[in-house]
Amino acid sequence: MNEIRPIEHELSTLDALASVEKKLVWLASWMIHNANHLRPNRDGLKVGGHQASCASAASIMTALYFEILRPYDRVAVKPHAGPVLHAINYLFGRQSVEQMAGLRQMGGAQAYPSRAKDGPEIDFSTGSVGLGVALTSFASLMQDYVRAHGFVDPALPRARHVAIAGDAELDEGNIYEALLEGWKHDVRDVWWVVDYNRQSLDSVMPDRLFGRFEGLFRDMGWKVVSLKYGKRLEAAFARPGGSSLRGWVDDCPNSIYSALTFQGGAAWRQAILADMAKSRGVRAIIDPLSDAELASLMGNLAGHDMAALTEAFRAATKTDQPTCFLAYTIKGMGLPFAGHKDNHAGMMTVEQMDAFRAQLNIRTGHEWDRWEGLAQPKAVETFVAGVPFAENLTPQGRRLKAATIPVPATLPCPKITGRRMSTQGGFGEILSEIGRAQGESAALSKRIVTMSPDVAVSTNLGPWINRRGVFDRHTRDDVFRDGKLASAQRWGTSPSGQHIELGIAEQNLFLLLGAAGLSHDLTGARVLPIGTVYDPFVNRGHDALFYACYQDARFLLVGTPSGITLAPEGGQHQSTNTPALGIVQDRLASFEPAYCDELAILLRHAFDWMQRPEGSAVWLRLSTQILTQRERPLDPAHVIAGAHWVVAPAHGAGIAIAYQGAVAAEAEKAFEELREDEPGAGLLAITSPDRLYAGWRQAQRARRLGDAAAASHIETLLAPLARDASIVTVLDGHPAAHAWLGSVRGQRVMALGPDHFGQSGDITDLYQEYEIDASAILDACAEAILRR
Ligand SMILES: Cc1ncc(C[n+]2csc(CCOP(=O)(O)OP(=O)(O)O)c2C)c(N)n1
């Protein structure tokens, strides 16, 4: 039963919640109205906002935030209810009028909740539908991980991870990938509350979808709580004749239900009587009601019924089983366009807003006042101050603090010099060496957590996993090992394991990297997440990668193998666009070492960089190309800044070769021949076009702002070359990644790299076909010299 908490001035909890809900719908509507109608508009562009989506979710959010949630719970709010979240924070005194009045404006509240831009009250950013919902499940898995490893005080309460989801989000495939993965990891303490208004952006959803969801969730081990009818409708259905009315509503197609909601009481009466005029019971229920009362009764869905909502949520707190609430709602509830199929971006007119204002007793000039228009403002204020979520998680907001993990000046490293090995092989060996550390020197290795979507072995994580084990809340034996069946992999699972093995769905990798990369903020325990994936399949998870970066999650992504260099494995396994992705992706520093000495420097840098406030996530693009590893002096600062001269050019030299990654040996071979004719030529190793480009942009900006001496690494590197020098660049990736280098000092760039892909072959054939072998490099050099 619903417990009614009496509070001062005789206001029941339900009445207080109803008042809060009214304020939330008002403030969210006003925020959007203000942004669209009351601010100067310089460019004539629609500002936009989603009053209907906000009104749809307001009751659910009121029940959660003002009755159920505790400060340590973590919530992802559907993107289009962002204004409701801002209004909630405002009522708690954690949001300013200036921010709300600046909705969708530079420096104001963001259109959709954003960790990076809206500050520490936002647990999860949302925007690309489906991803925020799924992220809650992976964040819960990470909570299990840090607790199982003893990284947080076990006395601290466990957080519940809650997503307030739009029903259209359930169309996104990543939801089902996450459900499957969550089932495998036995996730708990996750709630997905679906704002089941049966409307998306374009239209009303087909009825055939009804009923599908329940089965899907149950099959994945979830509890499903269907919140369909509110208390008043249930009471009406319980009266004589009520069951026919229930049957009629149950059978009413979504589109008709929505249209009737929009049309109001008279239309409801006509439609009901058209089918059930002869039912005395039904007439006895509806005849005494005015049109307004009938519309209110028919709109009494559980997703707007505070008693039904709080009762269901409270009951679900008794278990940690993941729970999906299908809360039936009306899009635009209480607003003039309630239920209209075109209401997604619909907005109240100035006249409608005035009428709404009058209805809520809000005085002109007092639109932003917290408790304006309420019958018992003091009582509601007192109520809000006393709800569990009113307690601050930390004085600074909802971000926890986690100490950084010290990174040694050099990582433990196997012998590299003189060996023939690939960067992928080197990565596996260095990680394995790190994993060998015991005692004091294990500080770093203890915090590393690896993850991979079914490619752990083929990306060389095997030795690391053999040392550190596979994580699972439940200890499971390795059947092959126990049966003494030969296998190089030891895959028993336990709560102390440090590798999280995922199914093949790449979006899940990036969502888990996102959750793990926020662990320091969300759980107060810092981990150093490393995810490995075949480089081309970064594309498969790119939106989730983009999403993780947008939240400023900190992790190391290892894309390997990459490019056409994995030669016989043709088809879609060859990545050519990823170097360009590495350049354009914000909050992700991308590198591609050719040799393992560079790799060791970059790996160390990654552990450091991902922990710095000004840092970011890191992406290493590696290869299976085997190269002879030589002893050589190397300046780590240059490797990290993106390039270093292997052979410095003579002052005023007219030509240089610049290579990146796996094609190093081809470039070296070409360079040896080139030097016979052009003794002053230079050979540049590029480890990161991304860092070079970012540095160049930064220097340009600094100079514009008056720092005349600012110079970027690439400008300094290219300075010795003649102004009209040619640079022949080559990488195993789209040549556009290097083409911009010509703009740095106005030198001519001949950029080589495969701009087609998908052909099987051996490296000799493919490098020749796609013109990145030594002879193609020499041809380009010859052409450059002739043109000069
Ligand atoms: C991945 C992605 N595709 C498309 C959109 C554009 N979009 C924004 S909201 C929306 C429909 C949302 O419907 P629903 O989730 O049911 O939300 P509600 O009805 O509560 O507004 C669409 C298609 C988006 N934000 N993200």
Ligand SMILES: [Mg+2]
């Ligand atoms: Mg919807």
